[in-house]
Amino acid sequence: xxxxxxxxxxxxxxxxxxxxxxxxxxxxxxxxxxxxxxxxxxxxxxxxxxxxxxxxxxxxxxxxxxxxxxxxxxxxxxxxxxxxxxxxxxxxxxxxxxxxxxxxxxxxxxxxxxxxxxxxxxxxxxxxxxxxxxxxxxxxxxxxxxxxxxxxxxxxxxxxxxxxxxxxxxxxxxxxxxxxxxxxxxxxxxxxxxxxxxxxxxxxxxxxxxxxxxxxxxxxxxxxxxxxxxxxxxxxxxxxxxxxxxxxxxxxxxxxxxxxxxxxxxxxxxxxxxxxxxxxxxxxxxxxxxxxxxxxxxxxxxxxxxxxxxxxxxxxxxxxxxxxxxxxxxxxxxxxxxxxxxxxxxxxxxxxxxx
Numbered sequence: 001x002x003x004x005x006x007x008x009x010x011x012x013x014x015x016x017x018x019x020x021x022x023x024x025x026x027x028x029x030x031x032x033x034x035x036x037x038x039x040x041x042x043x044x045x046x047x048x049x050x051x052x053x054x055x056x057x058x059x060x061x062x063x064x065x066x067x068x069x070x071x072x073x074x075x076x077x078x079x080x081x082x083x084x085x086x087x088x089x090x091x092x093x094x095x096x097x098x099x100x101x102x103x104x105x106x107x108x109x110x111x112x113x114x115x116x117x118x119x120x121x122x123x124x125x126x127x128x129x130x131x132x133x134x135x136x137x138x139x140x141x142x143x144x145x146x147x148x149x150x151x152x153x154x155x156x157x158x159x160x161x162x163x164x165x166x167x168x169x170x171x172x173x174x175x176x177x178x179x180x181x182x183x184x185x186x187x188x189x190x191x192x193x194x195x196x197x198x199x200x201x202x203x204x205x206x207x208x209x210x211x212x213x214x215x216x217x218x219x220x221x222x223x224x225x226x227x228x229x230x231x232x233x234x235x236x237x238x239x240x241x242x243x244x245x246x247x248x249x250x251x252x253x254x255x256x257x258x259x260x261x262x263x264x265x266x267x268x269x270x271x272x273x274x275x276x277x278x279x280x281x282x283x284x285x286x287x288x289x290x291x292x293x294x295x296x297x298x299x300x301x302x303x304x305x306x307x308x309x310x311x312x313x314x315x316x317x318x319x320x321x322x323x324x325x326x327x328x329x330x331x332x333x334x335x336x337x338x339x340x341x342x343x344x345x346x347x348x349x350x351x352x353x354x355x
Contacts, residue, residue, distance in 0.1 A: 021307055021309070021317075022307055023353070025292065026352045026353045027294065027349035027350060029322055030321070030347070032064070032348070033324070033344070038069060043330070043343075044341060045085050045329065045330045046330045047086040048334045048339055049093070053348075056097060058081070058082050060078065060083070061073075061078060062346075077112070079113035079114070079115060080100040082100040083097050084098050084100065084125075085171075092107070096129045096136055097129075098139075101124050102115035102121065103115075119147075119154060120155075121147075121154070122156050123140035126138055126139070126140050127139050128182070129172070131174075132179070134148055135147065137172045139170060139181060139182070141167075142167050143156060143159070143167040144162075162198050164181070165185070166183055166184055166185040167183075169182065170223065170224050171226055176193060177193055180228055182225055182226045182235070184222055187203065188201040202217065215248075215250055216249065218244075219252075220237035222237055222239070223235060228269070229272070231245070232271075234269040236266055237264060239253075240262045241259065257291060257308075259284055260284055262279075263279055264278065265280065265327075265328065266330050268331055270333075278340075280327050281295065281327075282294060282326050283331065290307060291307065291308040292307050294319075295323060303321050303322035305322075324340075329341045329343065336351035337349055337350055338351075
């Protein structure tokens with residue numbers, strides 16, 4: 001009788017402990033590599049177009065449709081085999097692909113490419129691309145630019161007509177009201193489309209090795225990614241991440257958050273409080289209070305998921321699958337599912353629990 005009572009009490013305690021763990025998204029990951037049709041295992045970018053998935057890789061552009069892969073390469077008109085960034089024109093269905101050798105548009109199976117030689121593209125190395133109305137905004141290794149697809153006019157943005165002190169632009173996000181550029185070594189640039197005015201967000205301490213002033217501005221000058229959603233700017237850098245609501249800054253570092261690493265390749269906001277962080281040591285999810293990390297273990301490579309609550313307590317969740325690799329470069333959403341670009345394959349996370 002005493003033994004049964006003890007077991008019952010232990011069961012209640014365990015159930016209560018589990019109930020206290022923040023409920024975070026749980027996934028079953030299926031991974032794609034060259035072995036099952038992916039053009040290359042190094043995946044720079046992923047983009048979901050309804051029931052289709054595009055993957056920008058080191059060796060071509062892959063399209064996953066009806067459980068089969070189709071590959072586009074330079075022989076098909078792609079500007080370069082290495083595809084670094086992707087953006088979709090929701091109005092036309094056209095896909096824009098930024099590559100190491102120019103910008104390509106895939107429209108109804110036809111590929112047209114823009115380079116420094118045949119267009120007003122500022123540089124052939126295209127790290128980021130975004131579509132907003134008639135405009136295609138481009139982030140290159142020599143500044144930003146904009147193509148008006150209706151008129152064919154190109155506009156260049158560099159250190160001559162914007163506040164950027166460096167012209168190595170990593171990423172761009174655009175809305176009809178505002179455009180944001182992530183600039184290597186020059187913070188974040190904001191363009192107000194109504195006034196034409198540029199603003200610049202800098203790291204207030206100007207220190208590239210340390211973060212001296214927490215939550216008083218941009219966490220670091222070397223910015224890799226910007227995501228603007230619900231009037232919130234999410235920013236990824238080499239030394240942590242930032243959230244800016246137009247008035248207040250909040251910075252995230254490994255030492256005081258659930259980030260698996262301060263080195264962020266890409267951040268993607270879901271809404272004003274939720275965001276995903278693609279780092280060099282795993283994929284992280286933030287719900288405004290709690291954190292979840294998904295990755296192969298850094299110690300033995302086994303699938304690992306951890307949850308960190310508001311008090312800083314970390315709990316390991318038993319899982320049997322994980323993204324293909326710790327080095328995560330991109331993410332996109334397909335309903336409740338996620339697609340994750342990594343250095344060793346593309347991963348499809350099938351959501352197992354309700355939100």
